[in-house]
Amino acid sequence: MIEVKHLTKKYGDFTAVSDLNFSIETGCIYGFLGPNGAGKSTTMNIMTGCLAATEGNVIIEGHDIFEEDMEAKKLIGYLPELPPLYLDSTPNEYLKFVAEAKGVAKADIPAQIDRVVELTGLQDYRKRLIKHLSKGYRQRVGIAQAILGNPSVIILDEPTVGLDPMQIIEIRDLIKKLGEDHTVILSSHILSEVQAVCDTVMIISHGKLVACDKPENLEKLFADANTVELTVEAGVQEAEAVIASVEGITSSSSEADGEGRTRLVLRTELKDEGDDQLCRDLFFAFAKAGKAILQMTSAKASLEDVFIELTTKPEAPAEEKAGSEAAAIADKLAGPAEAKEAHN
Secondary structure, eight states, X not given: OEEEEEEEEXXXXXXXXXXXXXXXXXXXXXXXXXXXXXXXXXXXHHHTTSSXXXXXXXXXXXXXXXXXXXXXXXXXXXXXXXXXXXXXXXXXXHHHHHHHHTTOXXXXXXXXXXXXXXXXXXXXXXXXXGGGSOHHHHHHHHHHHHHTTOOSEEEEESTXXXXXXXXXXXXXXXXXXXXXXXXXXXXXXXXXXXXXXXXEEEEEETTEEEEEEOHHHHHHHTOSSEEEEEEESSOHHHHXXXXXXXXXXXXXXXXXXXXXXXXXXXXXXOOTHHHHHHHHHXXXXXXXXXXXXXEEEEEOOOHHHHHHHHHXXXXXXXXXXXXXXXXXXXXXXXXXXXXXXXXX
């Protein structure tokens, strides 16, 4: 369990992180998502004890990172955005150095290195100079050092930045594997990456946490208006007469294609099963009218829609925040303090 309480970091008059509060449950993969400059890396550096906070606390399994730093840091494995590798060393030499620095018992170091080398797929590269490795394999060396000593919490800051598509897939698979035995916190601004590997998404904007929930729950929460698009074998007037008999449609547009077909775009407030029911009702309504549906698709709010909704709005002045839209969104999300309910 990790608890972040009222975490704030200021640089002069600039506030990089503002009163963050959230809890991280054991044994899950969390995605820390936000635009560049949102405060992700600053928060991670504070959580790992690499950076002092202006205010607030970070508790790692009962140990305050500022008051009991040695005990807390033993529980954390950290991969910065730029891994601190010694390029003229081999992975074996580098990992031995890191193990000694972490205080791993001398007798356990060979077995620890063998374990992380196998886990990260470095078996064939352990005696090659790091400077001769590809960026993908250097990233693997960085992850290997993070998991040396078997920490319970692994924090990865932009672990796939700069990698090619195949390397990204390999690193994602590795992160999923790590999530089987560790609590993993993954920082990224790549939406597909977070959605592919994370159990819970935390979105930060302007140094504030604005959402914390499972990806599918966030998508449902912001799916206030879904879109159903269909092409029917009917004229415009015939098609509009049919949809007029179907409940749940809030607005519609229609366009003839000149070949006896009509393309319809329907807006609906229905969600989940209700949206499926609308598609069923449309199918049977057009079938009853003897008009064929040639194509029908239902589009819902995506994680990208949620991200844009929460991060593109400018920060309101302090005196206006209580009534701002950001506050309304926070109320809608029931607040970061409720994040742990997502796993119940």
